Amino acid sequence: MGTDMDEVSPDLAIDTMFACRKTAALRAAIELDLFTLIGEGSTAATLAAAAKASERGVRILADYLVVNGFLIKEGDTYRATPSSRTFLVRHSPAYIGGAIEFIAAPEMLSQFLDDPAACVRNGGSLGLANLSSDNPVWVKFARAMGPLVARSAMALAEEVAAWPKKPQKVLDIAAGHGRFGIEIAKTLPEAEIVAVDWSAVLELARHNAGEFGVAERYRTIPGSAFDVDWGSGYDLILLPNFLHHFDIDTCAGLLKKCRETLAPGGRVVAVDFVPNEDRVSPPFPAAFSFEMLATTPRGEAYTEQEFAEMARRAGFSTATAKPLPPSPASLIFFE
Incomplete structure (x- = not known):
């Protein structure tokens, strides 16, 4: 032995x-x-x-x-x-090779390699890091990461298309490359998409909407999702890979804004990495908190129970997670 x-x-x-x-x-x-x-x-x-x-x-x-x-x-x-x-x-x-342009960008790697112990001591990035206003790193993200999430975006569109009531007015918060909203527009010919992000990022999202033939149903609102007036009456609000950048209180505040701008019967759906309650499994979602430790002041990967707590603070009943294969991400439904 x-x-x-x-x-x-x-x-x-x-x-x-x-x-x-x-x-x-x-x-x-x-x-x-x-x-x-x-x-x-x-x-x-x-x-x-x-x-x-x-x-x-x-x-x-x-x-x-x-x-x-x-x-x-x-x-x-x-x-x-x-x-x-x-x-x-x-x-x-x-x-997916183009994703290396964001994942291994010098400005990204420096946040991990220059002084990682300082991020641990501080409990987050030194300064705003990736969350600074109009940070050009998000243009690089939008150019590089669209193909990486394409299959997940298609899977989300298939999920939404199976709902008894198809959404017609969709808000895509922190749209980036725009693929999540674009795939819904491709799948649902009646759906109109409103995308919120920094103005330079939205230029690429609009370009992608044109490439996929949905430009006439794709509108953009530049600015911070926390500050801009994005209107109301939305049947679906998307939060793709966004909530993990912030602390629970900030997420709850944004979700409250979402709830208040939904149409009757509307739904909020996030795409995010959801570790188990032990926080060390499955591997990629569990490891993602370290990604946020270096690149945001207070973000991390949240468990399903933590998403449910955000939901309650925002006035929803609960939040439930559903795997989104083939990616390691999940859909989180706020209801």
Whole structure:
């Protein structure tokens, strides 16, 4: 029988210390478009020629990607794994490589790596971080993250389309790329979308609405969701990936504003990461609080019970969470 000492290893600590190198390698591969250029199989020499890069550099990067599970190496030939072909080849319908432009943006990484202990001591970011007004990081977010949430946005639209009473007037708060509201507009031809976000972000949302053929039913209101008058009579108010940026009191105040601007029978639906009550499972939602610790003053990933508390403070009866596969996010219904 093994003992606890048999399992003692520095591997996890060492791997975590080196983890940012994996991000750097993936970013380089995406910027050089190696996953697309590799085709059915390529050597370092042919890849380097196609990417207009050093053969030595491409060989070392490709080997590193093999070690970390992104590529397969047979002799001198590199091939993409099925997952890499699906998500990292640029012409794939499921391509998500562009998300690296936000997730690994220098202004994002600096918030985690410059002085992480200070965020822990402070209980949140030093200053407003990502929550400063008209922060340009949200334009980068809107450009990069739309494809990453596309399937979740489609799943939300399917959920809404199955309701007995289809919403016709929809408010999308902190719309960003606009994909959640746009997918509802695509699915429900009678639905009109009103999107709230910073003005520079809304330029991209309007562009995306045009690309998806719903521009004539897509209106925007620039400014902070906490401050602007967004009107009333909404059948559905969306809060996609927004509440986790704030503390419970602030969330409850926004939800109260939402409730007061709903039409009779209207609903509020958030998209968010919901950890279990133990706060350490499932992995991605549980880990997301650390993301908020570094990038917001008081945000975190909330449990279903905490969402229910927000709901009660805002005048709703309760909040219930429902998984939103294939993403690690959930839908939260405030009723």
